[in-house]
Amino acid sequence: MSSRVFVQLCFVPMFVFVLAFLALPLVRLVMSSGESPAGWAIYWQILATPRYLNSLLQTVGVSFAVTLAALAISTTTGLFLARNRFAGRGLVLSVLTLPLAFPGVVIGFLIILLGGRQGLFSQLTSGNVVFAYSMFGLFLGYLYFSIPRVLLTVMAATEKLDPSLEEAARSLGAGPTRVIIDVILPGLAPSLVAAGAIAFATAMGAFGTAFTLATNIDVLPMVIYTEFTLSANIAMASALSVALGIVTWLLLVIARTFTGHTAAAGGG
Amino acid sequence: MRISMARTLQIVVTILTCAFLLVPTLQSVLAGVTVNYFRGLSSGLTFQWISQVWDLYMDSIFLSIWLAITCLVCTLLIGVPAAYGLARRPGWASRVLEEFVSLPLAVPGLALALALLQLYGSMRGFRTSWTFILAGHVLYTLPFMIRSVLAVLSSMDLKTLEEGAASLGASPWQRFRDVVIPNAMPGILAGSLTVVTLSIGEFNLTWMLHTPYLKTLPVGLADSYASMRLEIASAYTLVFFIIIVPLLMAMQWASQRAQRIGK
Numbered sequence: 001m002s003s004r005v006f007v008q009l010c011f012v013p014m015f016v017f018v019l020a021f022l023a024l025p026l027v028r029l030v031m032s033s034g035e036s037p038a039g040w041a042i043y044w045q046i047l048a049t050p051r052y053l054n055s056l057l058q059t060v061g062v063s064f065a066v067t068l069a070a071l072a073i074s075t076t077t078g079l080f081l082a083r084n085r086f087a088g089r090g091l092v093l094s095v096l097t098l099p100l101a102f103p104g105v106v107i108g109f110l111i112i113l114l115g116g117r118q119g120l121f122s123q124l125t126s127g128n129v130v131f132a133y134s135m136f137g138l139f140l141g142y143l144y145f146s147i148p149r150v151l152l153t154v155m156a157a158t159e160k161l162d163p164s165l166e167e168a169a170r171s172l173g174a175g176p177t178r179v180i181i182d183v184i185l186p187g188l189a190p191s192l193v194a195a196g197a198i199a200f201a202t203a204m205g206a207f208g209t210a211f212t213l214a215t216n217i218d219v220l221p222m223v224i225y226t227e228f229t230l231s232a233n234i235a236m237a238s239a240l241s242v243a244l245g246i247v248t249w250l251l252l253v254i255a256r257t258f259t260g261h262t263a264a265a266g267g268g
Numbered sequence: 269m270r271i272s273m274a275r276t277l278q279i280v281v282t283i284l285t286c287a288f289l290l291v292p293t294l295q296s297v298l299a300g301v302t303v304n305y306f307r308g309l310s311s312g313l314t315f316q317w318i319s320q321v322w323d324l325y326m327d328s329i330f331l332s333i334w335l336a337i338t339c340l341v342c343t344l345l346i347g348v349p350a351a352y353g354l355a356r357r358p359g360w361a362s363r364v365l366e367e368f369v370s371l372p373l374a375v376p377g378l379a380l381a382l383a384l385l386q387l388y389g390s391m392r393g394f395r396t397s398w399t400f401i402l403a404g405h406v407l408y409t410l411p412f413m414i415r416s417v418l419a420v421l422s423s424m425d426l427k428t429l430e431e432g433a434a435s436l437g438a439s440p441w442q443r444f445r446d447v448v449i450p451n452a453m454p455g456i457l458a459g460s461l462t463v464v465t466l467s468i469g470e471f472n473l474t475w476m477l478h479t480p481y482l483k484t485l486p487v488g489l490a491d492s493y494a495s496m497r498l499e500i501a502s503a504y505t506l507v508f509f510i511i512i513v514p515l516l517m518a519m520q521w522a523s524q525r526a527q528r529i530g531k
């Protein structure tokens with residue numbers, strides 16, 4: 001067997017799998033989104049129906065807020081951890097990155113332990129502070145899984161910055177705050193945009209956290225879920241899935257053009 | 269020494285972030301071993317909740333472990349040859365193929381699950397078997413395996429290594445087995461740990477694909493959060509942490525090692 005044939009054979013298992021479980025199912029998904037009486041105008045209906053439009057706006061809103069908060073927190077923490085060596089630094093780093101592998105459902109439960117009816121804040125204030133089941137609870141849940149992802153990107157980018165630029169700025173009389181604003185942040189900008197796009201895409205598609213927190217939150221993945229399972233409105237569930245998938249995919253393409261390598265959204 | 273404003277802010281934010289991530293985790297661990305969570309630690313410590321979780325959810329824990337192992341075998345069989353193929357044939361076709369296989373990283377699991385359900389939902393035998401969930405897990409984890417192996421393979425001079433082996437008379441298969449796989453080992457290890465960690469924690473796809481008789485660990489977790497008392501839900505979460513945290517730490521170690529080699 002020639003080397004060429006062998007290399008071609010190496011593609012066969014992937015080819016078969018991807019055709020059967022990715023390409024064909026996605027074609028089916030797009031087809032069924034057009035199978036309602038409305039036909040392809042169903043994509044227009046998403047924007048024309050208040051329920052779907054509101055959920056779309058709410059999802060974009062909470063995802064945007066989470067992205068900004070995660071960027072602010074993770075950049076502050078990431079710069080500190082990347083530039084300082086102290087006892088217990090490894091432990092702090094572990095605490096901040098372990099939630100990477102927590103599924104969204106578990107994070108939802110952790111938010112309930114903080115802000116639920118029987119949560120920590122409720123116990124401390126004898127039942128006055130309950131926020132887990134609101135938009136704020138969802139925001140905290142999304143923040144919980146966004147912080148580790150953004151933090152790792154920021155720290156990796158900080159380590160690649162040229163320290164001589166900071167030394168030059170300091171020797172010219174810039175204080176620590178000025179160095180951060182004028183030298184470090186502009187250097188980190190491409191990575192921050194990329195990390196932000198990943199955080200935004202992950203939040204847009206997150207299902208597990210919203211599912212555990214449940215009540216009254218109409219984010220897009222929850223609407224897709226209820227349309228499919230309760231209303232059996234399969235065409236609309238498919239159309240919303242296709243729209244959501246295209247948006248999150250485009251965001252990650254943007255993220256990659258800024259950093260040069262692909263990142264994963266996933267989880268949530 | 270004067271501590272600057274910026275530095276104080278950094279320290280405060282770091283401490284608050286750690287507290288935000290750590291406090292509920294500790295609460296959940298404590299609640300899982302406390303006799304009565306609402307009366308607090310004074311009610312005493314117990315393993316009764318963990319043993320109840322074992323009785324109630326043992327099947328789901330074993331199903332998740334079984335799925336993770338079979339998922340690993342599938343991603344190895346599909347992903348390692350594919351990564352080798354992609355490394356040997358760089359070009360636009362490979363780029364497009366890699367991009368397409370990586371779609372599950374970007375498209376939410378819920379959307380993928382709807383796609384799978386609509387295509388295969390009517391095939392009852394497949395729909396109700398554990399292999400249906402397996403297909404979803406392989407779909408979601410395969411890009412991680414391919415990328416991890418591809419990163420290591422692209423960083424070394426594969427062509428020269430293989431030409432050396434070929435000049436000594438090694439067949440393509442022998443070269444793949446004796447030259448490519450040993451050299452790709454750090455990537456394969458990192459990819460394997462990632463696949464197992466992600467498979468055990470996967471919820472978004474699995475929730476849609478599972479049947480009442482086939483509950484994985486995270487599906488069981490969602491079930492316990494909705495219907496069990498807080499102590500049992502916490503004890504189950506504790507069991508999950510005990511499985512996932514060592515895996516995650518091993519995964520981070522292996523990925524960093526593979527990255528160092530990849531440079």
